[in-house]
Amino acid sequence: MLKLVLLTRQTTQRFALPFFVVAALAFILMSRTDNPWVIDARTRTLDVLAPVIDVASRPVSAVNAAVDSVNSWLAVAAENENLRRENARLMHWQAAARQLLAENREFRELLSSVAEPRAAFVTARIIGHSSGTFVRTAVLNAGSREGVRVGQAVVATHGLVGRITETARHSSRVLLLTDLNSRIPVVFESNRRPAIVSGDNSRVLSLLFTELAGTIDSGERLVTSGEGGMLPPGIPVGIVTGSQGGLPRVTPFVDPARIEHVRVLDYTLPGLMQTTREAGMLEPLW
Secondary structure, three states: OHHHHHHHHHHHHHHHHHHHHHHHHHHHHHHHOOOHHHHHHHHHHHHHHHHHHHHHHHHHHHHHHHHHHHHHHHHHHHHHHHHHHHHHHHHHHHHHHHHHHHHHHHHHHHHOOOOOOOOEEEEEEEEEEEOOOOOOEEEEOOOHHHOOOOOOEEEEOOEEEEEEEEEOOOOEEEEEOOOOOOEEEEEEOOOOOEEEEEEOOOOOEEEEOOOOHHHOOOOOEEEEOOOOOOOOOOOEEEEEEEEEOOEEEEEEOOOHHHOOEEEEEEOOOEOOEOOOOOOOOOOOOO
C-alpha cells in the first residue's frame, strides 16, 4: 500500500508541471478566440477573486500609507529644522536692518537731507508679449486712465522689468530690459560704481560704460542709479554672471515670461516733471 502511494505521488509530480503548462497554453489560446464561454468564465472568476484581492491588498495599502506618513513626518521635521535656522538668520538680519534704518534716519535729520519722493504704483497684468527678432516688449492691461505714463518704471517682486514706452486709454506697452533699445543707468550695489546695462534681444544684458571692467567679478549685483530722475534708485536689475567678447554679462533678476502681474511706479522728481502722486507708499519697495 505504501509503495502504491509513493508511486502515485511520483507519477503526479512527474506529470504535474507539463499538465499545468498545457492547461495554461490552452487557456491562453481559448482567450484569444473570444469564446463566449471563456469570457463568461473569466468574468465570473474575476467577480469571485475581486473581494479576495481587495482584502489581501488592504494590509499592503495600509503599510504603504504608514510608510508615506513616516516619510512625510521626517521630511516635515527636516524642513521645520531648516526653517528654524533660516528664521534665526533672518531675525539677526532684521535686527541689523532696523538698527541701520534708525541710524540712517538720524543721519538724514542731522544732515537735513532732502527725502526721496514716495512712489505710488498701479498693479497691472501682462496680457501679451512681443518677442520678434528686433523687439522685446510686453503689453499691460492698464493705461492712461489708471495713471500710467510714458517713462514709468515697471517692476515685479524681484526687480526691474522695463519702462513704459506707449500708453493707450486701457493698455500700455513695456520696453523690456532685454530689448535692443533698452539702456538703464545702474550702479554696483557694493561700491556704487556707475554703469549702463544694455539689452541685445537675448536673455542676458551687456554692461557698458563702466570703469575697470576687467575687475568686475561674477556675483556683483546691480541696481538702478536714479540718474535722470525717471527711475527710482535702488531697484534690483540683475547680477553679473560672466563675460562675452570682453564685456561683462548680466542676468536680469526678472524673467518676464515667468511673471503675470507687475507694478507700474509713478515716480518723478519734483521740479523736473509733474508732482508725484502721493498714494500711501509709506515704505520702500525693496
